[in-house]
Amino acid sequence: MFNRAEVVDKNFTHAVRHWDGPVAGRVGRDEAVDGVSSLTGQDVIELFESMVVSRHLDLIARELRTEQKSFYTIGSSGHEGNAAVGRVTRHTDPAFLHYRSGGFMAERSRKVPGIDMIRDTVLSQVACAEEPIAGGRHKVWGSKPMWVPPQTSTIASHLPKAVGTAMALQRGVKLGVDLPVPKDSIVVCNFGDATTNHATAQSAFNMASYAAYQRLPLPILFVCEDNGIGISVHTADGWIATNYGDRPAIRYIDADGLDVVSAFAAASRAVTLCREKRVPVFLHLKVVRLLGHAGTDVELAYHAQRIVEAAEAKDPVLATARRVMSFGLMTPEEVVAMYEDVRQRCRDHAEYAVSRPKLTSAVETMEPLAPLDEAAVMAEARGSASEDGRVKAFGGADALPEKLPPEHMAKQINRAMYDLMARYGDMVVFGEDVAQKGGVYGVTKELFRAFGNGRVFNTLLDETSILGLAQGFGLLGMLPFPELQYLAYYHNAEDQIRGEACSLQFFSQNQFRNPMVVRVGSFGYQKGFGGHFHNDNSIAALRDIPSLIVIAPSRGDDAVELIRSATALARVSGRVVAYLEPIALYMTRDLYEEGDGGWTTEYPPPGQAAEIGAPRVYHGDATDVCIITYANGVYFSLRAAAELQREHGVNARVVDLRWLNPLNEQAIVEQASACGACLVVDEGRRTGGVGEAIVTVLAEQCDPVPPVTRVAGHDTYVPLGPAARLVMPTEPDIVSGVMRLLERRQAASVAGSR
Numbered sequence: 001m002f003n004r005a006e007v008v009d010k011n012f013t014h015a016v017r018h019w020d021g022p023v024a025g026r027v028g029r030d031e032a033v034d035g036v037s038s039l040t041g042q043d044v045i046e047l048f049e050s051m052v053v054s055r056h057l058d059l060i061a062r063e064l065r066t067e068q069k070s071f072y073t074i075g076s077s078g079h080e081g082n083a084a085v086g087r088v089t090r091h092t093d094p095a096f097l098h099y100r101s102g103g104f105m106a107e108r109s110r111k112v113p114g115i116d117m118i119r120d121t122v123l124s125q126v127a128c129a130e131e132p133i134a135g136g137r138h139k140v141w142g143s144k145p146m147w148v149p150p151q152t153s154t155i156a157s158h159l160p161k162a163v164g165t166a167m168a169l170q171r172g173v174k175l176g177v178d179l180p181v182p183k184d185s186i187v188v189c190n191f192g193d194a195t196t197n198h199a200t201a202q203s204a205f206n207m208a209s210y211a212a213y214q215r216l217p218l219p220i221l222f223v224c225e226d227n228g229i230g231i232s233v234h235t236a237d238g239w240i241a242t243n244y245g246d247r248p249a250i251r252y253i254d255a256d257g258l259d260v261v262s263a264f265a266a267a268s269r270a271v272t273l274c275r276e277k278r279v280p281v282f283l284h285l286k287v288v289r290l291l292g293h294a295g296t297d298v299e300l301a302y303h304a305q306r307i308v309e310a311a312e313a314k315d316p317v318l319a320t321a322r323r324v325m326s327f328g329l330m331t332p333e334e335v336v337a338m339y340e341d342v343r344q345r346c347r348d349h350a351e352y353a354v355s356r357p358k359l360t361s362a363v364e365t366m367e368p369l370a371p372l373d374e375a376a377v378m379a380e381a382r383g384s385a386s387e388d389g390r391v392k393a394f395g396g397a398d399a400l401p402e403k404l405p406p407e408h409m410a411k412q413i414n415r416a417m418y419d420l421m422a423r424y425g426d427m428v429v430f431g432e433d434v435a436q437k438g439g440v441y442g443v444t445k446e447l448f449r450a451f452g453n454g455r456v457f458n459t460l461l462d463e464t465s466i467l468g469l470a471q472g473f474g475l476l477g478m479l480p481f482p483e484l485q486y487l488a489y490y491h492n493a494e495d496q497i498r499g500e501a502c503s504l505q506f507f508s509q510n511q512f513r514n515p516m517v518v519r520v521g522s523f524g525y526q527k528g529f530g531g532h533f534h535n536d537n538s539i540a541a542l543r544d545i546p547s548l549i550v551i552a553p554s555r556g557d558d559a560v561e562l563i564r565s566a567t568a569l570a571r572v573s574g575r576v577v578a579y580l581e582p583i584a585l586y587m588t589r590d591l592y593e594e595g596d597g598g599w600t601t602e603y604p605p606p607g608q609a610a611e612i613g614a615p616r617v618y619h620g621d622a623t624d625v626c627i628i629t630y631a632n633g634v635y636f637s638l639r640a641a642a643e644l645q646r647e648h649g650v651n652a653r654v655v656d657l658r659w660l661n662p663l664n665e666q667a668i669v670e671q672a673s674a675c676g677a678c679l680v681v682d683e684g685r686r687t688g689g690v691g692e693a694i695v696t697v698l699a700e701q702c703d704p705v706p707p708v709t710r711v712a713g714h715d716t717y718v719p720l721g722p723a724a725r726l727v728m729p730t731e732p733d734i735v736s737g738v739m740r741l742l743e744r745r746q747a748a749s750v751a752g753s754r
Contacts, residue, residue, distance in 0.1 A: 004299065004308065005062050005291050008077065012318050016335050019325055026328030033327055037265035041329050047087060047107065047260050048320045051080035052342045053118060054102030055317050060346040061125050062295045069354045070125045072139035073295025076102035078288040079225050081257035081316050082190060083107040084264040085283070088271045089221070092181045094475070095148045095188040096162040097141045100225065104190070105141050105148070112145045118342075122349045128356045134507045135368070136359050144511040147181065149475065152507060155195060157499050159204035160468025161475070161514070162189035166220035167211065168472035170278065175454050177426045180477055186274045190223035193240050194230025200495070203464040205247065208280045210460060212249035217278035221270055222250075224282065225257060227289040232302045240284055250280045257285030258316040260323055288314045368509045370547040371573045374612055381568035384606030385423035393422035393450060401603035408600055410443050410586035412556035415603055416563050417444065417481070421451050424479050424571075429456045431466055431483030431519075440485055441521065441586050463489050467496035467518070474501075474514030479571060487522040487580065488536035498545045501576045506547065513574030517566045522552070523683055524718050524728055525584035525632050534583075535718040537728065540688030542578050543661045550661035552580040554634040557601035561610040562658060568609070580660075582631040591635070592642060599635065613664040615655050617671065622651035625738050626672045626706075628694055629681035630657045633729065637681050640734035650738060660690055665697045672698055672706055677741045681729055682712040689713065707745045711737040 027033050029041040054076045064070030076082075079100040086107030089095070097104060102121070109117035123131035124139045133142035133150050142150030151158045166187040172179045195201055211218045226240050245252045251273055255266030263285060270283040288311045292299040299308055321339075324330045330338070359365045384390070391397050394415075401415040421427050429447055431439075435458045438445030448456040459466050466482045473480035484490050490497075497518070504512050524535035542550050551566055553559035559581070569575040591598025618638060625644075627637045634656040641652040655671045657663065672678040678698060682691030691710040698708050711734055714727040 004312070005059055008290055008312055008315060009059060011312065012315065012321070013336055013339065015318055016321050016325075016332050016339070019322065019332050021322060021326055023328045024326050029329065034261055037261070037268055039261060039264045041327060043087065043264065044260060044320075044324055044327060045329055046110065047083050047264070048324050049338060049342070050083040050086070050106035050110075051103050051317050051320055052339055053106040054080045054083070056342045056346045057102055057118065057121050058291060059343070060122060060350050064125060064350055064354070065295050071127050072125055074099050074293065075291055075295075076100040077290035078227060078311070078316065079103065079257070081260065081263045081285060081287055082223065082225060084260060084267045085188065085190070085221075085223055088264065088267045089188055090185070091146045093147065093186050093188055094165050094181060095146075096158040096165075097148060097151060098154060098190045098192060098195070098225065099141070099151075100192070101141050101190060105143075105146075108146050108148070112143075115143065115146065118345055119349045119353070122346065122353045123356065126350075126353045127358055128353050129359050129364070130356050133509070133511070135509045137365065138507050140507055142508060144508070149504065149512045150507045152499065152503060154191075156191065156198035156201035156204075157495055159189055159191065159201050160207065160464050160496060161471035161500060162187050163204045163208045163218070163220055163465075164469035164472025165475055166208075166218050166280075166472070167216075167469055168476045168478060169219065170217040171428065171454065171473070172426075172476055172478060175426065177476075177478060184275055186219040186221055186271065188221050188223065190225055192230065193224060193226040193228065193235045194233065196224060196240065196244070200464055203462055204468065205244075205250070207460060207462065207465040207468070209248050209250050212280050218280050219274050219278045220280045221274045222280065222282045224284050225287050226284060227287045229289055231293045231297070244282050244284065247282065250282050252282045252284065254284040254286070257287040258314055258319055260316075260320045287316065290315065369506045370575070371505060371510055372569075372575070372612075373573055377565070377568045377572045377612065378609065380572050381565045381609035382607050383423070385419060389422045390419065390606075393418050402605040404603065406597065406600035406602050407556060408587050408589050409553065409556040409559050409581070410441055412601065412603055413443050413559050413563065413581065414445055414447075416560040417447055418450065419606065420563070420567055421447065421455065424567075426477070427455065427479040427481060428473055429481045429483070430459050430469065432459060432461050432485060434458060434483050439483065441583065443519075443581070443586070444483065463493035464496055467493050467501065470516045470518065471496070471501050471514040474516050474570075475512065479567070480516045482516060482518050484518060484520045486534050486536060487520050487538070488533040490520055491538070491541060494541055497548065497576065497578075502545050502547045505574060510574070515570035515574045515576065517563070517570050517577045517579055519579050519581060521583045522580035523582045523584065523631055524724060525683075531720040532717040535724060537684050537713050537718060538688070539580070539660065539684050539690070543690070543693070547576070548661060549575055549577045549659070550580065551577060551658065552582065552631040552660055553658065554582060554585060554631050554656055555599060555601055557604050558610065558616060558656070558658060560604050561608055564609040565612060569612070580631070584632055585635060588635065591638065610658065613659045613662070613667070615657050615659070615664060615667050615671070618654040618656070619651065620653060622653040623675050624651045624677070625741065626653045626655060626675035626678045627681055627734070627738070628655045628657065628668060628672065628678060630660060630690065631683060633681040633683050636729065636731050637734055640731045640738070643731070643735055644738055648739065650742065652738065657690070663690075663693055663697065665701065668694055668697050669701045672708070673702055676706060677745050678706050678708040679734070679737050679741055680708065680710045680712070681734055682710060683729055684713055685715050686710070686712040687715050707741055707748065709737060709741050
């Protein structure tokens with residue numbers, strides 16, 4: 001039969017009504033059902049009900065789908081045994097859930113008064129704006145009161161931040177941070193067997209294993225729900241047990257997830273071990289997948305009917321019903337009555353849900369995407385640590401940085417980090433080489449000694465782990481400052497920002513947040529050293545991430561004021577900020593000639609911070625041409641502007657955008673319109689670079705549109721050695737670009753006067 005959901009549904013009621021198995025002694029509801037665990041008759045009844053709820057939510061999703069009223073049919077059928085994990089964990093144990101977690105959610109909802117899990121799930125299925133977690137933006141498992149941060153259609157991407165949360169939990173306890181969950185909480189993370197093969201999952205397991213191997217506390221419960229298949233691709237028999245049964249420092253427990261007694265006993269052991277010993281535990285539950293991957297997946301297209309029927313014969317809901325009846329807890333009639341009562345509750349909620357409001361505008365849809373209280377952010381940015389705290393951090397009143405001579409950008413960022421860490425006791429700095437070494441370029445130098453290894457620490461050489469750790473710290477209310485050594489390394493792990501960190505506020509209606517400031521050594525112009533992995537100019541993958549703030553300083557004082565504002569954006573509005581530091585300008589001191597010190601700056605004293613979105617404008621009275629640029633382009637453009645004035649009598653205004661996402665479109669239009677022409681200097685690639693967006697803004701919003709052109713990087717990787725300068729903008733390129741632009745404007749003017 002084509003409709004396997006109908007088959008499974010009818011099989012259940014038929015099998016229960018005709019059950020004639022033995023009653024192995026009647027068990028009281030308060031009595032243990034076996035001599036192995038504390039599982040009571042009442043536990044079994046409630047677990048069974050949670051499993052039935054999960055099953056009927058799958059069935060109602062398919063019913064609504066046939067009526068074009070439901071938009072998500074990936075279900076939990078066959079995985080309902082994860083209800084046992086929901087029962088033995090607390091509602092304050094942060095849970096990062098796979099999409100087949102209906103049983104877990106139904107069971108956890110018992111722990112929090114006022115939660116109607118059926119109503120909430122059906123509202124989610126029909127994309128209702130009143131749904132309490134995502135507000136109709138996705139069908140997700142999530143709940144603030146149940147401590148379930150929403151995950152989208154996760155394929156392993158939730159594992160690194162689950163491990164990060166477990167690490168952050170223990171680090172927060174060590175630092176005495178006021179955590180939002182109890183100190184003895186554990187982190188729960190479930191997934192399928194196919195998911196374990198993903199590189200992101202391997203990163204998470206490696207991070208957990210490595211930490212535990214060093215005897216660092218890591219209370220995470222990995223729950224692998226092994227149904228033996230990923231959509232249509234089978235997992236090799238024994239692969240999970242072989243691959244994960246003996247991982248260094250990760251405890252392994254397996255159980256039959258189709259048998260509620262076995263699953264409860266194993267989950268109880270796993271949770272106790274994880275909570276008391278603070279170690280990672282891998283709970284391997286054998287389950288089945290019923291009803292295909294989703295409602296649109298016709299399983300008979302790739303499985304023989306006998307294989308499908310063999311899986312259906314292992315239905316865990318039916319197996320649990322038989323347990324309930326064999327314990328004498330319910331009669332067949334009572335089981336069917338419960339089953340049908342839950343079905344009716346689902347249908348009643350579905351009838352209600354389809355009539356409720358949906359999202360009706362782009363503004364409403366995007367409302368939780370990028371929260372910003374600008375006044376509060378700027379007030380925070382202009383605050384400071386106490387005078388005593390600053391003096392202690394810097395080592396004396398005479399060592400306060402605003403009293404010292406001008407310095408280059410790397411030194412000023414380092415000083416700003418001192419200031420911020422003195423102010424925020426829950427700020428943590430981490431990444432490869434950031435502690436004792438002080439970073440590859442010395443930007444975090446001495447922070448380790450000043451603030452200790454609880455707050456400044458090295459990580460594995462794995463950007464996925466670093467960004468997963470950052471999400472964990474942010475989720476638990478701390479202020480993470482992860483460092484990625486090079487922009488190219490970000491691309492190894494970008495989904496941790498794109499798919500996870502930046503989506504959390506959107507899919508939770510700002511109920512959850514994972515604020516962070518990600519410092520990244522960026523861009524090129526390092527005299528050809530290191531090749532493309534150390535001279536990466538690709539920022540397109542950052543700028544197209546909804547809600548991500550991208551900042552690029554070019555000089556020391558700006559860097560300080562910008563990082564203060566970035567920190568406040570994270571602290572106050574929960575934002576994720578990518579802070580791109582141009583490596584080639586880290587140590588640059590001179591601007592026009594050797595020894596002029598023109599690119600060193602004084603340290604901005606506390607109270608000064610960069611206005612959100614505001615550019616820095618050089619030569620603001622110049623009107624011949626406006627050069628719009630950022631990062632290294634600012635340095636080159638200022639030098640080019642001096643040559644233009646000296647050699648050609650051309651006065652150029654130079655605009656340092658500083659904020660690359662979102663762009664300040666109003667400022668771009670105002671600055672370009674004040675001049676007779678506009679040159680965009682974009683060290684990013686011509687395709688996908690910032691320059692494309694700037695030219696579009698000018699074309700759409702300027703009237704009249706000034707003559708405009710671009711000088712941009714070529715669409716290529718950055719090569720090794722001197723050839724690097726052949727494919728990226730240089731000062732001569734800027735000068736010639738301006739002159740061509742002015743010649744074009746002059747020609748147009750002559751033609752227009754005829």
